[in-house]
Amino acid sequence: MTKAQKIKNFVEGxxxxxxxxxxxxxxxxxxxxxxxxxxxxxxxxxxxEMLEExxxxxxxxxxxxxxxDNVAATKYWNKYPFYKLFKKYLSxxxxxxxxxDPKPTAEELLLNRLFGKGxxxxxxxxxxxxxxxxxxxxxxxxxxxxxxxxYYENGEIKNLCFSTQEFFSFxxxxxxxxSLVEMVKNIQELFFKAIADNISEDEKLELNFLAHSLTAVxxxxxxxxxxxxxISVYKKVYIKEGYTxxxxxxKIKGIIKTCPWRCKEFFEDIDLVQEFINIFPQAxxxxxxxAMDVSKLCCYFDWxxxxxxxxxxxxxxxxxPKTRKETYGWGKHINTLKRLSGPTKKGGLKTxxxxxxxxxxxxxxxxxxxxxxxxxxxx
Amino acid sequence: xxxxxxxxxxxxxxxKLIQENYTSQEEFAFEYGTDIRTVxxxxxxxxxxINAIQExxxxxxxxxxxxxxxx
Numbered sequence: 001m002t003k004a005q006k007i008k009n010f011v012e013g014x015x016x017x018x019x020x021x022x023x024x025x026x027x028x029x030x031x032x033x034x035x036x037x038x039x040x041x042x043x044x045x046x047x048x049e050m051l052e053e054x055x056x057x058x059x060x061x062x063x064x065x066x067x068x069d070n071v072a073a074t075k076y077w078n079k080y081p082f083y084k085l086f087k088k089y090l091s092x093x094x095x096x097x098x099x100x101d102p103k104p105t106a107e108e109l110l111l112n113r114l115f116g117k118g119x120x121x122x123x124x125x126x127x128x129x130x131x132x133x134x135x136x137x138x139x140x141x142x143x144x145x146x147x148x149x150x151y152y153e154n155g156e157i158k159n160l161c162f163s164t165q166e167f168f169s170f171x172x173x174x175x176x177x178x179s180l181v182e183m184v185k186n187i188q189e190l191f192f193k194a195i196a197d198n199i200s201e202d203e204k205l206e207l208n209f210l211a212h213s214l215t216a217v218x219x220x221x222x223x224x225x226x227x228x229x230x231i232s233v234y235k236k237v238y239i240k241e242g243y244t245x246x247x248x249x250x251k252i253k254g255i256i257k258t259c260p261w262r263c264k265e266f267f268e269d270i271d272l273v274q275e276f277i278n279i280f281p282q283a284x285x286x287x288x289x290x291a292m293d294v295s296k297l298c299c300y301f302d303w304x305x306x307x308x309x310x311x312x313x314x315x316x317x318x319x320x321p322k323t324r325k326e327t328y329g330w331g332k333h334i335n336t337l338k339r340l341s342g343p344t345k346k347g348g349l350k351t352x353x354x355x356x357x358x359x360x361x362x363x364x365x366x367x368x369x370x371x372x373x374x375x376x377x378x379x
Numbered sequence: 380x381x382x383x384x385x386x387x388x389x390x391x392x393x394x395k396l397i398q399e400n401y402t403s404q405e406e407f408a409f410e411y412g413t414d415i416r417t418v419x420x421x422x423x424x425x426x427x428x429i430n431a432i433q434e435x436x437x438x439x440x441x442x443x444x445x446x447x448x449x450x
Contacts, residue, residue: 143429146447147385150429285412292434317430319437342438343400343410353409 008040010068014058018076018083018213025057056227059209076209082179085172086258092170093258127297127326133160136299136320152303155312160301164322165262165293167330173265174272180255181275187216187226188246194231195238204228215254219247220366226250236379237369247352252279261287264333273340274349281351287341295334296321386425389432389446394422396439411438 015022023029027037040054041047051062058065064072077083137157144151170176190207193199199207210216211225218224218234226249231238243249260266260276261283267273277284296319303312327334342348369379383391397418401407404422408415426432436443 140429143443146444147389147429147432281409282412284410288410288412288438292437295437298430317428319430319433338437338440342440345400346440348410351410353406 002044004041004044004046007046007065007068010073011040011054011058011065014060014073017073018058019086020057020212025054055205056208056229057212059205059212061205076206076213080179080183082176082183085176085179088172089170089176089260089263090258092168093262127162127164129160129162131323132162132297132299132320133157136160136301136318139320140318152305152312154306155303156306158302158304160299162297162299162320163293164297165290166328167264167294167333168262169265170263171265173260173263174269177260177266177272177276178269181272181279183210183214184252184279186210187214188250191226191231191246191250194228195235199228207231213254214252216250216252218370219249219251220363221370222251222253224370234370234373237366237373240369240379241366255280259286259290261290261337264330267333267336267340270340277349277351281353284341284349284351287337291334291337291341292319294330295327295338297326383449384425385447386427388425388449390422390425392446392448393418393426393435396435396441397422400439 012022012026014020015026025038026040027035030036041050046066048062051065054060054065055062058073059076060069060072137151140151187207187210190199190203190210193203194207208227208229211227216226218226218230224230224234238249241249261273299318299320301316301318302314303316304310305312324331339347340349344350372379397404397407401410404418405415408418411418421431426435432446433443436446
C-alpha cells in the first residue's frame with residue numbers, strides 16, 4: 001500500500017470517527033444516483049493542496065496528517081465526550097414504533113424468543129383499532145356540538161389508519177447535550193477571537209474542526225462555514241456590523257435533525273434543555289409537534305354515506321388522545337414536554353426570535369458587503 | 380350584526396390567545412412553527428380543519444370546545 005493510500009485510509013478513519021460527511025471528498029453520486037468513488041490524491045501522489053483542504057476540515061496540521069498521528073486524530077474525541085455518546089445515541093435512536101415492553105404477553109414472549117432480536121425482547125406496540133375508532137366517533141360527536149359538520153349521523157368511517165410517535169431511552173442524553181453546549185460555547189469564543197486577531201494556531205485548527213462538525217455557517221451566506229479562512233475574508237464586514245450576539249452572525253445547523261427531545265431523559269435537566277433551545281430556537285416548534293404526536297394518535301379517514309356509499313368527506317385528519325395504557329408510563333414526560341414546548345408565559349422555554357433570512361434592505365446590504373469582501377473590494 | 384361561523388370564532392379566539400401570550404404574531408408563528416401568512420389566514424378567514432384547532436388548543440392548553448366560546 002502506498003503512503004498516499006495509507007493517508008487516505010487515515011483521513012477516512014478520522015471522518016468516520018467524527019461522523020463527517022464524506023460526500024464530495026471520497027465519493028459523489030452521478031445523475032443516476034450511482035455512487036462514484038473519488039481518489040483523495042490524484043495519481044496516488046500526495047497533493048499538498050488537498051492536504052491543506054483536509055487540514056481545514058478535520059482540524060489537524062498537515063504534518064499530523066502526513067504522519068498519520070492517531071493521538072492528534074483523537075484529540076477532539078477525548079476533549080468532547082459528545083462524539084462517543086452521539087455514536088451510542090444514534091444506535092438507539094428509533095424512528096419506528098418498536099420499544100422494550102416490560103410486560104410482554106405470553107404469545108409475544110414466545111414469538112420473540114423464536115424470531116426476536118439478540119438483545120432483550122422487542123415487542124411491537126399494538127393499538128386496538130376498534131377502540132380508537134369508537135373514541136374517534138365519540139370525540140367527533142362532541143366536536144360537532146361546537147363545529148357542525150364534524151360528525152355525520154348517517155355516515156360511516158372508512159379507511160381508518162393512524163400514526164403516532166414514541167419516546168425512546170438514552171440515559172446519557174444529558175451528558176451528550178452538555179458536551180454539545182460546551183462545543184458551541186467554545187466555537188463562539190473562537191469566532192470572536194478570530195475576528196479580534198487574537199487566536200493561536202491550535203485554536204484556528206479547533207475553530208475549523210468545530211465549524212465543520214457543527215455545520216456552523218454565516219447567517220447571511222449559509223453556504224459559508226465559519227472557518228478561520230472565511231472569517232478572515234469577512235472580518236471587516238463583521239467588525240463593521242458590530243453585533244455582540246454570536247447568533248447575529250452564525251447559525252448552527254448540525255445535530256438538530258437527530259431530535260434529542262424524542263429521548264425521555266432529555267428533560268432531566270431543564271436548564272440544559274433551555275441552553276439547547278438557545279442554540280436551536282427552532283427546536284421548540286419541533287418539540288411542540290412531537291408533544292402532539294407522542295400524546296395522541298393521528299387518525300386519517302374518510303366519511304362515507306351509509307346508504308349510498310357516496311363519499312361525504314375524505315382525507316380527514318383528527319387527533320385522538322392516547323389512553324393512559326397507550327402512553328406506556330410516559331405521562332410525566334409528555335406533560336413536561338407539553339409545558340416546555342408551550343408559550344413562555346405558561347411555563348414554556350424561552351426562545352429568541354431569529355427571523356429566517358428574507359431579502360430585505362438590511363439583509364441585501366449585508367449580502368452585498370460579503371460579496372464585496374469576497375472579491376477583495378473596499379466596504 | 381353578522382353572526383360569525385364557528386371557524387371564524389376559532390380564528391378570533393386565536394388572535395386573543397396570541398395577544399395574551401405574545402408580543403407579536405411573528406413571535407407566535409416562530410415558536411409555533413408556522414409562517415405568518417398561515418396565522419393571518421386563520422385569524423382573518425377562520426380555521427377550517429379540526430386537527431389545526433386541536434393542535435392550537437393543545438399548544439395553549441385549552442380544550443377544543445373552548446376555542447369556540449365567543450368572547
